[in-house]
Amino acid sequence: MTEQLEKLRMVALNIDGVLLNDTFSPVIHHFVTSRGGTYSADLERRIFSQPQAVAGKILAEVCGMRTSPMETIAVYFEDRARYLADHPVRVLDGAAELLRRIRALGLRTVCYGGLDASHFDRYLGHLTDLFDEPRYVCTNDIRPGLYEIAVDFAGLACDEVLFVDDVARVAEAARELGAPFIGHPSDFEHGYQRQLMAESGARHVVGSLDEIDDALLRTIDAEARAGTLWAGAPGKAVA
Template sequence: MTDRLHKLRLAAVNIDGVLLGDTFSPLIHRFVTRRGGIYSADVERSVFSQRQADAGRAMAAAVPQTLTGEEALAAYFEERAAYLADHPVEVTEGAGALLRRLRAAGLDVVCYGGLAKSHFDEHLGAYAGLFTPPHYICTNDVRPGLREITAHFGLEDGQVLFIDDVARVAEAARALGAPFIGRPSRFEHSHQAELMRQAGARHLVDGLDEIDDALLRTVDEEATAGTLWPTRAAEPVPTAG
């Protein structure tokens, strides 16, 4: 990119579902349906991008069994370990190229997510040189964490581009007037794309290669002009199913 961006200074990129493959949607769907629950947009809203303790309580509430939040969370992570033994975490196609494009555009880049930094080190350590220190920010205690990430770098709302796979982050970005690009899950039962559209997100991509120089310029222009979000975006409405 030859023309420097005017407003954007940092790209904050979510780890699971963006830079790494989505292992959460299939597992939570299986957790709920195998226990007789109904997987819905409301379930996704109550579980995704929540603190682990809150997500555990939501998963327990989503099934017709007597489970505490702690029990549901423990069962989920046990099932996750077994699932990952057969379905290892993979770096998303185009992740490295995306990180290089973001840096070439003059942006600092940080990764964030709800798991510990060891998760980042294990799966994205080879790309650490493309991130700005501290490289990864765990947001489990401050979900969804947009304010905290922005403040950590001493920036203002509107200067940080968030790239995420969860609509709750889009809603938080809209509330702050922050730039957002959604990369919703391809999982067949996922409701995130529709929930992002309901939140007023303008920029949804299927692959990371779609986040190119032209899209970065468009988002930067919208951030500069203050037109990132529709002035009367429809409030998110839970989707049945």
């Protein structure tokens, strides 16, 4: 029988960019550059993992558009629909195996993201039995939503929930809450998330889901138990 972990109780995995391929970064990049805007690390920092209304306002400003935030988001989703015609959403290699590894360690599993639950049902519905209630949490209105997922939805302490995300802003939120974090940044050639995660002090950043193995999960469990998850990170004292 697999030895259970001592501190961690749940893993929360972002849907797009972690369990599904990144279909947002390329569209945002094209949306901005095709309209004469400048794409940068600062723009990613300001816009990624933000509520749609916030992201829409920033996109409109950067692109010199006179549309309202939600009108801008509607145009963005039209662009995304065209992109998906040639680059469909797919489950990333190793996703199901990762979910099974997590559950074998006795951990609860939940998924979260900015789109509504129909997105989860459409692309991950065949893996529903590998998630625990509520299975999927839409975070658009509470982004980044880490505290709400851990405390309000799961009834756990923040340092008992491991978050796996492709966005550095989520790493920064995890650091502030003292929550465990694994970064899975997009390999999009114009992206800055790996750089921004390094700047955030994220200790564990992987290039594939296979890298999130029992050894890494046990290491993070030990760090959570010892209170050294973010030791030496910006804004934190070195242990």
